[in-house]
Amino acid sequence: MDNPSSSQRHDAPLLSVRSLSVEFGSGSSPFRAVKDVSFDVQPGRTLAIVGESGSGKSVTSLAIMRLTDYTGGRIAGGEILFRPSTGPAIDLVDASDAKLREIRGKDIAMIFQEPMTSLNPVFTVGNQISEALSLHEGLNARDARLRARELLQKVRLPDADKLLDRYPHQLSGGMRQRVMIAMALACGPKLLIADEPTTALDVTIQAQILNIIRDLQAEMGTAVIFITHDMGVVAEMADDVVVMWKGEKVEQAPVREIFAAPKHPYTRALLSAVPRLGSLTGQPLPKRTPVTVMDGGVPKQTGTTHIQDTADYAKPILEVEKLTTRFDVGKTFFGRVTHRVHAVEEVSFDIYPGETLALVGESGSGKSTIGRTLQQLVEPTGGTVRFDGRDMNAMTPAERRRLRQQIQYIFQDPFASLDPRHTVGFSIAEPIVVHGLIKDRKAIERRVHELLEQVGLQPQHAKRYPHEFSGGQRQRICIARALASDPKLVIADESVSALDVSIQAQIVNLLMELQERRRLSYLFITHDMAVVEKISHRVAVLYLGQIVEIGTRQAVFENPQHSYTRKLLSAVPIADPQRERAKTRIEGEIPSPVRPVGQEPAIHRMREVEPGHWVAIESDQLRGAA
C-alpha cells in the first residue's frame, strides 16, 4: 500500500470519471445505457451509486474496468482517469489490453451480485484465490496458498485450511460471497467495485457481509464503489452518493445530504417509495400511503392514505394445524433414505377473511414450502389443513379442484410465470376456462378486460405478449390472473421482492386496495421486514421449519420476544444515515434443515406473552445457534 501524503488525500481523486457514455448495439441507433456521467472517488472513501433497474449503474461499474468490452458495450465518449499504485494516472478508456489486465484484479477489483454463480464450479476455492496472487504478485503455489488461507481468515471464514480444498457448491451463499471478497482483496486493490454484493443474500448474512466489507476497507484503506438499489444499504455504507436515473446522473451529494435534503425530483420520489422499518410504530393496522412516481420526468402522487381495516375475526377461512412437510434426500446404494429435509415441522396458524398474514423467514425456513403445500403443489407429510371449515384430507377430487380455484398463487418472478407464447389475455382467461366459471366467450373477454382495469392496466393490453410489458406491469398481469378465478385466499410468494422500490410500493398498494374491495385474505411470504410491516395484520416468524413467534404485526415488531425475531429485525439496514452504524454484531450461518433419518428436530413449545402473541420457549441449543 502506498502512502499518499495527507494533504494530497482529498484534492487528488483515485478515480475520476469524466463525461462517460456507454453504448450497446450497432447500426444507426445504438442504445446509450450511460449518458455523460461524471464523478470522483477519493482514496479510502465509499461512493454509492444508486438507481433502479435500467438506470445504468451496473453498466457504469463494468465500464470502469472496461469489462463492458465483453458484454457488447462500447465506450462512446469520456475519460476514466485512474491513479495506479505505480506510475502516473492513466485514462482507462484508451489503455491497452495488457495495461488493463495489469490493473484488473491488482489495483481495481470487483465483487458481483450473485455469489452462487460468481465462483467457477470446477475449481477449488484455494485455486481461485491463488490465481490472482500468482498472476499479479508472482507468488509460487505454496506461498499463494498460504496467502489465500490468511485471506479466508480475514473474511472470518472458519476452518480456512479445509476450505481451500472445497468446491463452491459445498458452500452456502454467504460463505461464497466471503470467498469472493477474499478473492477481490487478494492483491490489496486501491479500489473495490461491489455490484449489489448483498442483494441475493439473507438479511442476517447481508449484515455480516456489510460489516466485513466495512472493516476490511478501514484496515486496508481501500476505496469502494458500492452499486445498489437498496437505500438502507446506502445509509449503512456510503460516504457519498451518486443517484442515477435512465442512464444519467441526476444528483450527487454526501450521504446525509441526500437523505436529509434530496434536490432532484427523482431522488425525492425514490426516497419516498423506500419502505422504512418502524414507520408504522404505534399504529395497530396496516396503512396505504400515496406513492410518488415519475411520470415523464415529473413527479406525481398516486394513491391515497387509507387504514386497512378489512379483517373479520369471526371465523377463520384457513386453519392450519401441525402441518409437517419433509422431503427425502440422500440415498444409499440400495435406495434406503439416509437424510431428510425437514422443511416444515408442526406449523399451526389461522388466516381470517380480509386478513394478511405474513410468513417471514430466511432461506431454509420453510416459508415457501408452506405456501406450495396449501396450493396442493406439494404433498404434506402430516397435519391438517381446513379451508372454510372443510378438511383438505377429506376432500373429494372435485372439491380439491374447487380449492385450487379458491386459493391462488402469485410467484416471485412475473416473467417466468407467464407463458411467453400466449397473449396475456389468454393467460388471464385460462383459470376462468379451466374452472368453467364462465362459458360464453364474449363474457370471458369482458371479464378479462375488467380484471386488467382492476390491476391498473388497459383492456387493449389483453392482445399483447408478456415481453411487451415491464416487470411491474407483468406482476400486475399475474395478479389479474390470480384474481380471475375469484379466489378467497391469495398466496403471494416473494411477489414484490424482485421489483424496484417505486414499483414495489405501487404493487403493495394495489394488493391492499384489492383486499379492501374483495375481502381477500393474503398469505404474504417474504424475507423483507419493511414490506411486512406495511402490508400485514399479523406476522408469523419462521426459523428452520417452525414458527418461533406469531402475533399481530404491532406486537411482533414493537415487542419482539424471540431472539431470532430480534436478530432478524436488527439485521435490516435502515434507510437513515443518522443512525449509529456499528450495531450489534451478528455472527453465524443459517443452519441447514437437512437431518439424518432418525434424528428428529425438537418441536418448540409456545407460550402466550400477551393475547394472541405466541413465542417459542427457547432451548439453550437454539439460543446458541441464533
Added chain:
Amino acid sequence: MAGFILKRLLQAIFVVLAVTLIVSFAIRLSGDPAVMLAGGSNITEKDLQNIRQALGLERPFYVQYLAFLKGLLVGDFGRSFMGGTPVSLLISKALPATLLLAFASLLLSIVLSVPLGVHAAVNRGRWPDQLIRILSLVGLSFPNFWLAIMMVLFFSITLGLLPPSGMEGPESFIMPALTMGIILTATNVRLVRTSMLETLSQQYIMVARSKGLKDWVVLYKHALRNSAIPLVTYIGLQFGSLIGGIVIVERVFNWPGMGTLAFDAISARDYPVLQGSITVLALFIVLINLLVDIAYGLIDPRIRTE
C-alpha cells in the same frame, strides 16, 4: 464412486448379453449358410444335412446360443465357417486396425473442433463465427462414402500422393482418418460453440476477466472445462455411430478392420465371425460410455459428490 462403477458394470454385462442374443437370433433369419457353402447346383438335401450337421446348425437355437456363451466365458468365439480359422484370431488382427482408425479420427475431430468452436463462440455473430458455421454445415451435408471417394480421386488418382487403399504404413491412415474426422468435426464444432456460448455468459467468466487473466486462460481454463460435459457425452454417443460409419469407410479404403470383417461375415452368413465381431464391438461401445460416465466426475466436482 466405487458403487457407481459396480452398478454400471452390471448394466454393461446385461447390455452385451442382450446384443449377442439379438445378433445370433437375427442372423439365423437371414438365410442358410449350408447353401452358400455347398455352392454348385446339383446338391441333394442329404448333402445340405451333412454340412449342417458338421457346423452344428441342426441343434435348436437355444443350444447353439448357450454353446456360444460358454465359449465366450473362456474367450473362444468358435471357428469361421469359411476355412475354419479361429474367430478370435480374425478379431485380434482386425480390431487394432479399427481402433486405431476410430481413435485417430476422434482425436482429429477434438483437435479441430475445440479451438474452432471456442473461436466461433467468442466471435459470435461476426465473420469468423459465420464462416465456421457455414463450413460445419457443408461438412454435415457430406455423406461419408462420397467424401471418401472424392479424396481417393483427388489425392490418389489426380495427385498420386497417397495410397488409395489398404493399410501399409502411416500415410495410408491419412485419408480414412480425415474422412471420419471431418464428419465428426462438423457436428462437434457446433456442440462446442453452443456450450461455450452458454458458459461465456456465466458470471464466473466475468469474474475471471476482472482478475486480469489473459483471454486464453479465461477461455481454455475457466470456460472450456465447464463446457466439456456436453462434448464428452456426445463423443460417447458418437462412438457407436462412428463404428457404424467405419464399416462404410473401411469398405471404400479396403481397410482390414472390424467393419470389413463383419461385412464379409454377413454376406457369407458366417455366424461365428459375425457373432464374435459384433460382441466385441458392443463391448467397446459399452466400455467407452462407462469411461464417459467416469469422466463426468473428473470434469465436474458437483457430479463427484452426488
